[in-house]
Amino acid sequence: MKFENSELLHIGIRKLVPILLIFGLYTFTYGPFYPGGGFQAGVIAGTVAVIFELLFEEKFLPDTFYTHIELFGLLVLxxxxxxxxxxxxxxxGYYYHLGTSEGIFSNLFMYILSLAIFCEVFGSMVLIFRNFTGWLDE
Incomplete structure (x- = not known):
């Protein structure tokens, strides 16, 4: 039985994906305050992309998109x-002075680093999955 024939799986994943993405955003916003926020959010977003590709058994975006996302994160770092x-x-360089003195963006530098790590992990997760399944460069 293929995944694409299971209506229950389609409905379950479609209901679960928004919750996963909100949880990924939540972990990303906590990135500057607790260690691993960008990494965890990248893993969650990469997992959502992999689940969608497994469910529909096709690539939604080309490999170059994920490679460019990964390269962007590396260049920022x-x-x-x-x-x-x-x-x-x-x-x-102790760029902790970037941002406002209080509020959610009080440490803008850490958000930028979390974003770079998010991009690295997100791109890597999808490319590693595609490499294992043989979908890379098809």
Whole structure:
């Protein structure tokens, strides 16, 4: 029995996906305050993408999209790494002064790092899944 023939599975996944995405957003917003927020959100979003591809048995976006997402995260991380070294402050340069003094964006630098890690993990999750299933570059 193929996944695409199961109406129960389709309905269950469609009801579960918005909850998973909201939980991923929740873990991402806690990224600057607790360790692993960007990583956990990337795993959750990557899992949602993998579930959809398994359920419908087709690729929704090309491999280059996920490669570019992954590359964007790497470039952001490398930019802040080298910017910190060029200013003489060490890796990532203590850019904690970015953002407002209070509120949800009080530490904008950590949100940027969480976003970069999110992009890295999200792209990697989907590409690793496609590599294991043989869907890479089809």
């Amino acid at each position: 490398l930019f802040f790494l080298f910017a910190g070294f060029t200013q003489g402050n060490g890796p990532f």
